[in-house]
Amino acid sequence: MPAEPARRPQAAPTSPAHSAAPRSVQGEVEVRRSARRRRTVSAYREDGRTVVLLPARMSEAEERRWVGLMLEKLARQEKRRRPTDEVLAERAGRLSAQYLGGRARPDSVRWVTNQNTRWGSCTPAEGSIRLSHRLQGMPEYVVDYVLLHELAHLLVPGHGPRFWELLEAYPRTERARGYLEGVAATARLPHTVDGDEDDEDESGGRAGG
Numbered sequence: 196m197p198a199e200p201a202r203r204p205q206a207a208p209t210s211p212a213h214s215a216a217p218r219s220v221q222g223e224v225e226v227r228r229s230a231r232r233r234r235t236v237s238a239y240r241e242d243g244r245t246v247v248l249l250p251a252r253m254s255e256a257e258e259r260r261w262v263g264l265m266l267e268k269l270a271r272q273e274k275r276r277r278p279t280d281e282v283l284a285e286r287a288g289r290l291s292a293q294y295l296g297g298r299a300r301p302d303s304v305r306w307v308t309n310q311n312t313r314w315g316s317c318t319p320a321e322g323s324i325r326l327s328h329r330l331q332g333m334p335e336y337v338v339d340y341v342l343l344h345e346l347a348h349l350l351v352p353g354h355g356p357r358f359w360e361l362l363e364a365y366p367r368t369e370r371a372r373g374y375l376e377g378v379a380a381t382a383r384l385p386h387t388v389d390g391d392e393d394d395e396d397e398s399g400g401r402a403g404g
């Protein structure tokens with residue numbers, strides 16, 4: 196019969212990252228123990244951290260094992276959900292063809308993790324578009340909107356009337372903007388795609404800064 200783990204003083208409900216836990220690609224791991232939890236273990240990402248919820252009664256060895264398992268599970272889920280740069284480039288091609296008459300032809304479209312104040316950005320001179328990894332896991336129509344927004348900047352730099360005319364063809368522009376505003380309001384994230392989009396100035400030549 197397996198020995199019961201020795202009873203030891205309960206850890207504080209929130210303990211700092213366990214040094215033995217595998218490093219999370221997204222940053223630190225926070226282990227929270229709950230007396231109400233008996234058997235279930237769960238984990239989620241929050242503000243760049245990974246939070247792992249464990250039952251209060253669990254040995255340190257079990258904690259290490261579960262943290263490792265949950266990090267692997269999250270990474271697998273995210274990999275399934277996350278379109279690669281290649282998929283993103285294909286998507287950009289389809290969106291350009293469908294809504295911009297194929298006129299926007301980026302040389303590179305990629306995900307970036309160092310872009311936290313903007314959902315997207317674009318450098319027309321280089322034909323490059325970057326989307327924030329924070330969009331990953333959001334509904335497809337939202338990612339499509341940001342991608343189309345940046346594609347449109349390859350044709351019109353600022354956020355003037357001519358810019359918004361280009362986006363009129365996309366039926367879910369308003370819905371996507373509303374979605375992003377909602378996310379921003381609860382998570383203190385950017386409120387606009389890549390700058391002040393109520394700015395009428397179209398002469399600045401600033402596309403995503």
Ligand SMILES: [Zn+2]
Pocket residue numbers: 344348353354388389390402403
């Ligand atoms: Zn913009």
